[in-house]
Amino acid sequence: MENWNSKTIAAFRRDLLAWYDQEGRSTLPWRQDTDPYRVLVSELMLQQTRVDTVITYFNRFMAALPTVDDLAAAPEDQVLKLWEGLGYYSRAKNLQRAAKYVVNDLDGVWPQTYEGLQDLPGVGPYTAAAIASIAFNQVVPAVDGNFFRVFSRLLKINDDIAQPKTRKVFYEAIAPIVDPDRPGDFNQAIMDLGTTYMKAKNPDTLNSPVKAYNAAFRDGVEDQYPVKTKKKKPVRQVYQAQVTYDDQGRLLYEQRPETGLLAGFWTLPLKQVDSIENLEGQQLTIKPVVHIFSHRRWEIWLVALDNDKTADLAANQAWLSVADQEALALPKVQHKLLARLKEMDDVSQ
Structure with a gap:
């Protein structure tokens, strides 16, 4: 791993921030101020989601719930509806839990340190560092995928980023490099750098504003960084989705348990089966609906069951009209x- 001296660090900060001031994405709506609430909302939305997609969701969310007090007091159904389409709904639930913690447990006073912010429900090291640096000017690196990619190439860090212990290696390597006067801008500049000149695929290193500091590029091994072992393929699971209408044309739905995948959401009744040969009811399609979670691959076959087989609904079942369905926040798989x-x-x- 490369070790920069103080002169190199100072030069890197200068060149990075000069580029950021000129070409950084300052027009992004969550960068218009440093309100910790807006930073928290944007950071949770940006996890696993493209920036272009988040802009619309962020603006709509902030228009409906402009303050942390508004979010804390909002019905969960409203929060999930505003989040609908972003996926990974645990983020939305954690966001509201964090808001309630700030409002109810901390009397509306935000923690202002990297360590204190991690006490908020659902807030991990990266999000805490982003809020601490952007909202409270704390000198701490917000180590995420962009940081792994950028600094693994700049410093030729050979540690496997798939290993949890590697975050500490990067944190300790980057912490002395963070600009002490503009830590929030420094972190956001690295984020922008990682999504432009130093992308995962087809990086434009020749035109990068920090090309001179890129040890992996200099040595002709940039394509070898970051070091990451391949993830295991998601486990295949076969499900049937029950399609049943009542005499009013309403569709039978079932609310998922409060724990596990799709917790608390309404979907067609889903049942895992060993194979397609074990489907119950009339198979409606010749190919399944496929939905991939991080570790599971659901193959869902639609099957029709007669109304008389569901005459007595379970406590977690309901007949929903089209209007009812549109009013609910439904998961992407539904x-x-x-x-x-x-x-x-x-x-x-």
């Missing part, structure tokens, strides 16, 4: 199932 149903209806007409 939208896929509804889209497949619509395709089938269009074909049959």
Whole structure:
């Protein structure tokens, strides 16, 4: 691993921030001020989601719930509806839990340190560092995927980023480099650098504002960084999704348990089966709806069951009209199932 001296660090800070001041994405709506609430909302939205997608969601969310007090007091259904389409709904639930913690447990006073911010529900080291540096000017690196990619190349860090212990290696290597006067801008500059000149694929290093500091590029091994072992393939699981209508044309839904995947959401009744040969009811499609979680690959087959087999609804079941469904925050997998149903209806007409 490369070790920069104080002169190199000072030069890097200067060149990075000069580029950021000129070309950084300062127009992003969450960069218009340093309100910790806005930083928290944006950072949780940006996890696993493209910036272009988040802009619309962020503006809509802030228009509906402009303050941390508004979020803390909002019905969970409203929060989930505002989040609908972003996926990873645990982020939305954690966001509201954090807001309630600030309002109810801390009397509205935000923790202002990297360590204190990690006491907020759902806030890990990266998000805490982002808020601490951007909102409270604390000199701390916000180590995320962009930081792994950028600094693994700049410093030729050979540690496997798939290993949890590697975060500490990067944190300790980067901490002395963070600009002490503009830590928030420094962190955001690295984020921008990682999504432009130093992308995971097809980086434009020749035109990078920090090309002179890129040890991996200098040595012709940039494509070898960051070092990361391959993730295991998600486990295949077969499900059936029950399609049942009542005499009013309403569709049978079931609320998922409060723990596990899709916790608390309404979907068509889902049941895991050993194989397609064990489906119950009439198979409606010749191919499944596929939905991939980080560690599971669901193959969901739509099957029709007669109304008389569900005469007595369970406590977690309900008949929902189209208007009812539109009022709920539905997980992405349920939208896929509804889209497949619509395709089938269009074909049959």
